[in-house]
Amino acid sequence: MKTHQFEVLVVGAGGAGLMAGLYASRTASTAIITKLYPTRSHTGTAQGGIGAALGSVEEDHPEWHTYDTVKGSDYLGDQDAIEFMCNEAVQAIYELEHMGLPFDRTPEGKISQRPFGGHTNNVTGKPVSRACHAADRTGHMILQTLYQQCIKNNVTFYDEFQVVDLLMVNGAAAGVVAIELASGEMHLFHAKTVIFATGGHGRIWEITSNAYAFSGDGPAITMRRGLPLEDMEFFQFHPTGIYKLGILITEGVRGEGGILINGLGERFMERYAPTVKDLASRDVISRAIYLEIRDGRGVNGQNYVYLDVRPESVNKYAALDGRKNPDGSPFVVTGEQILAKLPDIVDFCRVYLGVDPVTQLMPIQPTAHYAMGGIPTNKYGEVISNEENTTVPGLYAAGEVACVSVHGANRLGTNSLLDLVVFGKYAGLRAAEFAKGAAYQPLPADPAAFARAQFDQFLTADGKENAFDIAREMKKVMFDDMGIFRSGQGMQNALEKIRELQARFKHVRVTDTGKIFNMELINAWELGNLLDLAEVTTVSALARTESRGGHSREDYPDRDDKKWLKHTMAYLRENGRIELKYKPVVITKYQPKERTY
Amino acid sequence: MQITIKIFRYNPEKDKKPRYESYKLEAVETDRVLDLLEKVKGYQDGTLSFRRSCAHGICGSDAMRINGFNRLACKTLVRDTGAKITVEPILGLKVIKDLIVDMEPFFENFRSVIPYFVNDEPEPAQERLQSPEQRERFDDTTKCILCACCTTSCPSFWANEQYLGPAAIVNAHRFIFDSRDRAAAERLKILNDIFGIHRCHTIFNCTLACPREIQVTKAIGEVKKAIVTGSLE
Incomplete structure (x- = not known):
């Protein structure tokens, strides 16, 4: 069996894995193992934005972001970790910008931001513009930028290697076993530290926004090795998936003024969330859609409702809500602006539904989207093995696969991209630091x-x-x-x-x-x-x-x-x-x- | 409706040479070609091999030739193909098994054009400023998902794998025209090579093939112009 040796081994090459690899490789010998080519990772499908209280377009504070995240989590998130993430957020965004990430810009040339569900001005309770975005392909730009930086920094990749087991010796991480897809051969990766960044497992559900690759390899592997999984009952259903297909329609559509309409033509969110309406948090809206459908108010009695981003509807409801631009002028959009801000959404609807969202309604239903639960870690990405928060030497997890827990019982939109950038970085830093002072564990007799x-x-x-x-x-x-x-x-x-x-x-x-x-x-x-x-x-x-x-x-x-x-x-x-x-x-x-x- | 899907098959462990295999199955107009491949794999022939992941046109895994055109299988619907579908691997890269080709030469070309942001000036405390107009200048080429539909539709690339190909040039363009980047001159030098930009004969196959609707030939033209004029204006 071919054997390789690295101080830090990252499993998965989405946002968290690439960030971990970038940071670890600065001081430790590092390899990233991925079952896909890195740019195929599911981070690339994230659309609407990444949250940080930059205050580019209006007043905002990391404390507000922290409170919104705690409330969004239905108080199940760990508040020390949430505060850490929201404070780190601002610097993390500037760091991505310095790496070349092409964020959209305000007229002054700053990073542009838009409203997203559950993110509020804590004084007025109204939605706040906190989602930093690059059109509706923010995740794509993060994934590309991080991969580009990995190329720049000569990070070692093992592309199209499927990791199938974690080796634990003396209670510490010792490496992984992986199958090289092109040859079918098993390889042994001997390591001082292992970072799992394998993403989610939404493929358990029939209607899902998740990639085929999201088969929960990381948590399944660590669970079989006796480690716990935290809060697995909490899985997010995103309110707006394309009917029957589950393909995601970003919350950014509602951030740009889109509204949900039931079979009677009513804007039903007024009844469920009177203050923020269509920008309530995802669990609230998904339940509302479910109840509308259950009570016979789906469209034509079917299992879907409409998402409406036609300019005339957006402008009508923005006027009713008294929505204003940052300069105080009334919020008004045109079809061209919708197309410019949401090009991929328009494309998805045209391709998969034969519907043009600038002039027609989008049929949507909730879609299984995001694992709040996963491999338990502390706020430095260190995996913990019990209720006393004892860390496992040399083992780390970051991104969707991990449960820090910053999302608790419900994640706010834009916080997943933030999570993987912040905790990917810290997992990488911590692993490299640990590797400096640690020896390789001896390998078991028959590791595979x-x-x-x-x-x-x-x-x-x-x-x-x-x-x-x-x-x-x-x-x-x-x-x-x-x-x-x-x-x-x-x-x-x-x-x-x-x-x-x-x-x-x-x-x-x-x-x-x-x-x-x-x-x-x-x-x-x-x-x-x-x-x-x-x-x-x-x-x-x-x-x-x-x-x-x-x-x-x-x-x-x-x-x-x-x-x-x-x-x-x-x-x-x-x-x-x-x-x-x-x-x-x-x-x-x-x-x-x-x-x- | 009943569909006949004819698929290029090649397993180097068994087959001396490639062959085509036809499968019949029930489908609806809104089925993706990828859905059909999954059904064939699930119920008719488990050995059929292809790459896929996101299934909605973003990850770039499932580029293939569908009825003669480079397409993503997850973004091509039965509505567009009709009831007779032929699926083959993309051209110009070595077939490893069935619809899976060796992507390494493609990524090697990509890596050779300095496909990353370069600016060694001291970083500001906040973001580097960039006007919406400056940002718009390179917006189109930021959409690239590295699926290889463009490069493997290019006759110049078919003729010589050493040609960098449209995808690499698109990714160079993304940085050359970014007002914050400082390595445009170096990239233009790399592209002004015998296997660089001059192999593009404006055939437009790349533009037609791009599942992200990037104006690939236009981007290549802008890079050519920058090389000739020495100006990024």
Whole structure:
């Protein structure tokens, strides 16, 4: 088996992985391993903006950003980490600009900002322009810029290598096992530190904005190695996905004045969030859409509502709301401006819906979007292994895969890009620093044994089951019973179904027995990850008898701070059962109160 | 409706030479070609191999020749292709397996044009200022997703892989015309090479192929003009 040795090993080349790699490589030998080419990473699909209280166009403060994030999290976010992120945000944006990131500009040449859901002026309660943007392809520009900087700094990449196991020796990280897709060979990467930046796992759900690559490899791997997963019951459904396809339509559409309309032609968000209306936070809007549809006010009785960004509608409602430009003039848009600010959205609608959003309505439905939960870390990206926050020597996680927790029960839009820039950087810095004072752990006798066993299963099983059928059934039951609204009975049903599917999965056999780009084999393994994460998500959710942020229960409609103001820590035990433990939320300045928008 | 999809197949571990395989399946007009490939892989032939990730035209993984044109499989709908679809790997790069080609020469060309921001002047405490007009100057070329649709549609690239190709020039353009960048002269020197910009014969295949609708030939023309005039105006 080919063996490589690096002081710092980054798994994943999205925003968090590239940021970690850039920083670690300044002082430590570093490699980034990625199953895709780096520019294919899912960070590239983020659209609307990255949050920071620059105050380019109006008054804003990191303290306001902190409070909004705490409130958005439904008080489940750890306030020390949130404050850290929001304070770091301003410098992080300037740093990206200094790397060449082409942000849109204000007339004075500063970085342009726009309103986004849940981001407010803390004095007036009105939306504030905090999202720094590059048209509606902000994530694309972040990903490209960071990759360009990695080229500039000669960072080492292993492109199209699928990481399949984490090696832990003496309780510390010792490296990873990866499959080179082009040859099918297993490689051993011996390391002093490992940083997981593998992204999310939204492919568990039927309607999702997530890439095929989002199969939860990182959390599935660390869970099998006995490490806990935090707050997995909290998964965000973004309100505006393209009907049936789930492709994301950015919240920036509503930031630019777009509104949601039900089948009766009503702007229904007025009823659910009287102050900020269509710019309430995502969990609130997704629930509102669900309720409109449930009560028969979907369009034509179907499972969708409309998003309306036609200039005449935007201008009508902006006038009703009294919305003003920063210079005090009334907020008015033209079709050309919509096209200039949201070119990709216009393109998606034309291609996938045959609809022109400048003149027509967009049919949308909520789409599974973002994992608030994941591998537990502290605010420096160090992975923690228990309820006492004990760190795992040499192991780090950053970006969507991690749970710091800055997003708590519901993430605010623009905070995911911020999260991966800030915590990617700190994970990289910390790992490099740790590597300087640490020795390589000795490798186990047969380091690839555990990974090999997982893959051999697909070549020797009886082949009675089809992987695509199992995936389809998983996605359906998760969308039906583990979606925006949940109930004890529904979740129990989902859990039984997932366990049935896990049993059937053991009968999946791949027909491709070759070595070169055996994607059937890789995809089968990815499905196993999704099934395991679907199980831990459902078990965590079933236990939480309250409603908070992205976890809404019809049988427990209220938030219960007395019992549930705590993080879930889920462990996969050797007997295959999942054990739940809990740890307290860090509260510094903001005591939980009722959450209204 | 019933669709017939004819797919280029080649597995170097088994096949002496490439072949085509046809598959029939049910589809609707709004299905993406990528959806059809997934269905074929799931239910008819698990060995079919192709790259894909985001499935909505942003990650750039699934560039292929669809009915003779370079397209992203996730951005091409049955509505556009009709009921008979032929899918082949993009041209000019070595086929590794089925629809997967060796992307390394493509990325090597990309890396050779200094595709990153250069400015060694002291950094200001806040952002470097840039007017909306200066920002607009290079907006179009910031959209590139490095899918290779343009470069592998270019007859000059087919003729010689050493030609940097449209995608590399587009990425050079993105920095050459950025008012904050300071390495334009160096990039123009690299592009003013026998395998550089002069291999472009304004055939426009690249512009037609770009799934991001970048005006590729126009961008190349602007770089040519900058080389000839020595001015970025």
